[in-house]
Amino acid sequence: MQFLTNDFDCEGWKGEMAARIRAFDWSPTEFGPLDQWSNSLRATVRWILASPLPIVMLWGKAGSMIYNDAYSEFAGGRHPFLLGSPVELGWPEVAAFNRDVVNTCLAGGTLSYRDKELVLLRNGKPEDVWMDLFYSPVTEDDGRPAGVVAIVVETTDRIMLERRRREAEAAYRAANERLQFALNSGAVLGSFVWDIDANLLSGDERFARTFSFPVEQSERGLPIEVATEIVHPDDLARVNAAIARTVNEGVPYSSEYRIRRPDGSYLWILASGRCEFDAAGKPTRFPGVLIDIHERKIAEDALYELTRHLEQRVTDAVQARSAAEEQLRQSQKLEAIGSLTGGVAHDFNNVLQVIAGNLQLLGMQERNNPKVQKRVEAASAAVKRGAKLSAQLLAFARRQPLSPSVLNTRRVFDALEELLQRALGETITVNMSLPDDPWSIQVDRNQLENAVLNLAINARDALHGEGVIHLVSENVVLGAEYCQGKELAPGDYVRISVADNGVGMTPEVLSHAFEPFFTTKPDGHGTGLGLSMVFGFVKQSGGQVDITSTPGAGTTVHLYFPRTLESEVSAEDVIAKPHAVGGDETVLVVEDDHDVRGTVVELLNQFGYTVLKAENGDEALSILQTGARVDLVFTDVVMPGQVKSADLAAWAKAQSPSIPVLFTSGHIRDVISRDGLLTPDVHLLSKPYEPDALMTMIRKVLTASITSSSPSSVAG
Numbered sequence: 001m002q003f004l005t006n007d008f009d010c011e012g013w014k015g016e017m018a019a020r021i022r023a024f025d026w027s028p029t030e031f032g033p034l035d036q037w038s039n040s041l042r043a044t045v046r047w048i049l050a051s052p053l054p055i056v057m058l059w060g061k062a063g064s065m066i067y068n069d070a071y072s073e074f075a076g077g078r079h080p081f082l083l084g085s086p087v088e089l090g091w092p093e094v095a096a097f098n099r100d101v102v103n104t105c106l107a108g109g110t111l112s113y114r115d116k117e118l119v120l121l122r123n124g125k126p127e128d129v130w131m132d133l134f135y136s137p138v139t140e141d142d143g144r145p146a147g148v149v150a151i152v153v154e155t156t157d158r159i160m161l162e163r164r165r166r167e168a169e170a171a172y173r174a175a176n177e178r179l180q181f182a183l184n185s186g187a188v189l190g191s192f193v194w195d196i197d198a199n200l201l202s203g204d205e206r207f208a209r210t211f212s213f214p215v216e217q218s219e220r221g222l223p224i225e226v227a228t229e230i231v232h233p234d235d236l237a238r239v240n241a242a243i244a245r246t247v248n249e250g251v252p253y254s255s256e257y258r259i260r261r262p263d264g265s266y267l268w269i270l271a272s273g274r275c276e277f278d279a280a281g282k283p284t285r286f287p288g289v290l291i292d293i294h295e296r297k298i299a300e301d302a303l304y305e306l307t308r309h310l311e312q313r314v315t316d317a318v319q320a321r322s323a324a325e326e327q328l329r330q331s332q333k334l335e336a337i338g339s340l341t342g343g344v345a346h347d348f349n350n351v352l353q354v355i356a357g358n359l360q361l362l363g364m365q366e367r368n369n370p371k372v373q374k375r376v377e378a379a380s381a382a383v384k385r386g387a388k389l390s391a392q393l394l395a396f397a398r399r400q401p402l403s404p405s406v407l408n409t410r411r412v413f414d415a416l417e418e419l420l421q422r423a424l425g426e427t428i429t430v431n432m433s434l435p436d437d438p439w440s441i442q443v444d445r446n447q448l449e450n451a452v453l454n455l456a457i458n459a460r461d462a463l464h465g466e467g468v469i470h471l472v473s474e475n476v477v478l479g480a481e482y483c484q485g486k487e488l489a490p491g492d493y494v495r496i497s498v499a500d501n502g503v504g505m506t507p508e509v510l511s512h513a514f515e516p517f518f519t520t521k522p523d524g525h526g527t528g529l530g531l532s533m534v535f536g537f538v539k540q541s542g543g544q545v546d547i548t549s550t551p552g553a554g555t556t557v558h559l560y561f562p563r564t565l566e567s568e569v570s571a572e573d574v575i576a577k578p579h580a581v582g583g584d585e586t587v588l589v590v591e592d593d594h595d596v597r598g599t600v601v602e603l604l605n606q607f608g609y610t611v612l613k614a615e616n617g618d619e620a621l622s623i624l625q626t627g628a629r630v631d632l633v634f635t636d637v638v639m640p641g642q643v644k645s646a647d648l649a650a651w652a653k654a655q656s657p658s659i660p661v662l663f664t665s666g667h668i669r670d671v672i673s674r675d676g677l678l679t680p681d682v683h684l685l686s687k688p689y690e691p692d693a694l695m696t697m698i699r700k701v702l703t704a705s706i707t708s709s710s711p712s713s714v715a716g
Helices: 016-023 039-050 069-078 092-106 156-185 205-210 215-220 224-228 233-249 294-365 370-396 409-424 445-462 507-511 530-540 594-606 617-625 645-653 691-707
Strands: 055-059 064-067 111-121 126-139 145-154 188-195 200-203 253-260 266-273 283-292 405-408 428-433 440-443 467-478 491-500 544-550 554-564 586-590 610-614 632-636 661-665 682-686
Touching: 016 039, 016 069, 039 055, 039 064, 039 126, 039 145, 055 069, 055 092, 064 069, 069 145, 092 111, 092 126, 092 145, 126 156, 188 205, 200 205, 200 215, 200 224, 205 215, 205 283, 224 233, 233 253, 233 283, 266 294, 294 370, 294 594, 405 409, 405 445, 409 428, 409 445, 409 467, 440 445, 445 467, 445 491, 445 530, 445 554, 467 554, 530 544, 530 554, 586 594, 586 617, 594 610, 594 691, 610 617, 617 632, 617 645, 632 645, 632 691, 645 661, 661 691, 682 691
Parallel strands: 428 467, 586 610, 586 632, 632 661, 661 682
Antiparallel strands: 055 064, 055 145, 111 126, 126 145, 188 200, 188 283, 253 266, 266 283, 405 440, 440 554, 467 491, 491 554, 544 554
8 A cells, every 4th residue: 555645635535534545546446546536536435435324436347445434344354455455356255246236337227235145254254244235326527337336234233133033022922832831731730939038938729739738828928948848858959959049140940840749649840930139139039830740750751761771772782792793703713623623633533544454453463472462552552542532623523423312311410420430539529410300312422421521520620639519400491582692592401510619710711711722731631622522512412512610719511402302212222232253245445545445455354354445436336336246335434536425325225135335434524414413324433443343333234234124224
């Protein structure tokens, strides 16, 4: 801005803006130098400066601004920078609006707006403003429109006041409607006035009935302490605090509380009022009204209880889902480990079979050599230990062959009593408990006894060899809520529990308890397969294992087995096993492992059998289809080739006469069993086996095929 001094006649130009206009360098603007302004322009400026209304003139096509004192106040923080600026630069937020104004008035038109709403940045922040706007063209001396005069009358205060008035009227109408509705619906329980100076509380007839006061006494008034005597004790402190706040601070009074009825029940009411003060600010009078809110409060309480229970159910459901997900992750982890250990056990059993077979052949060849016999016996004992280890792995992997039968737990417990006492020692006491009428289950008895024995040994170790172990059988009915997340279907179960009060397990140890080879015992004192074997056996039997443990308080393991309604098989029904003898029949040996096949063939030859051999099912079927005389097929379960062992057995069974089949395997798969459970017509010899076991099983299958009236039993 450049301040100029000249002798230009500006007589009549008064005020702050007149001085600014005289001092401003107008040369760069569309106004041109001040001393060259036309008479019409000077007269218009004089009129603008003399007006008490906010007026701005927009000159030329750019709309350069010149304005009076009143407009400078309207411009706020933009003054004095608006002076001489094009209007679109001075008010960019309404540039389009002002451009239309300039174009219209320079064309000779006029514009006017009433309560025009605009958003302006007058003091650095957006403001909603309302204005009456009047636009007229300004002519030059020649009568040509050269600018625009804008009269700006801000109406924001009036608009806001009117809006607040309408809102207040609407609120008053709504409050009045609610009051009238309450009065008409009978919800109002009376009105009251508390004379604070006299400490007398008076009320109308409805107030008297509500508080069970005589009407005459209520109208005369009584001390407020009398009225508060029937307020519920749990609410009294809150009511008094609300009254004190209204009296001391002048805030509106509103309090929900219960009052005692004549019959001893309580009624929920809402008391509303205000406190009146004298000129000195002293509280004098406290009028109010009572509203019946009993039904609403009862509904609110019911809704609260419903919501609280719903939240609890949601919490319980989330916890149950988390537990189920954790159970699933644990199950998947154990399943993956089981697949690995099952495959390892299979290969391990093949190796053990080769060792066992060759040891037996060596022993047979060196019958008169004591040194050889001693080493054979030692090596055979090691093979048996390896076979037991492999059997435990297969049990965990749920790939061990099971021969389930219907058992009553009373018979199992009777058989276990002597076995447990002998295995645990005299310093351990076993307390057994059975229901009066124990239910039956269908499981492999030997495996069940082994599982209980393993758990009892773990309990003995947790007791450091001295204490009491509880062995309990119970008939239980499991509901859907209990079974959630436990991989159990609701129904009847027999629960066999082994409990001790020994050292217990930490949560970290407990989370790994069923994993194979995991043990907290010192090296050489455990393989870590005991609980793994129990877990696999129970799961394979259609049950579930549940274990709880607390450090320092002991451990309890629950085995759940589905109840069966079938009749129990008596001991007399069990057929004695045939003795291990040889024969002169022809046996077709089907085995893909070269070393295993070689030892089996030699063993069978030693016992007098004629032996044919095949590397896989394809080769075996070709031999059978040539018409070769075969009395028994002895085949591995898992072999390469297109013809699987189950297909080979099915073909043999379909012949006339049928050819019996004996399966052998390091572990079983569903090709010959359903979930690892062998059907009565399937025969299986698990690897590794001893020569006596092989000969005994062959005689058993051959004998069964002769005596059975049905087609020969398919060996598994």
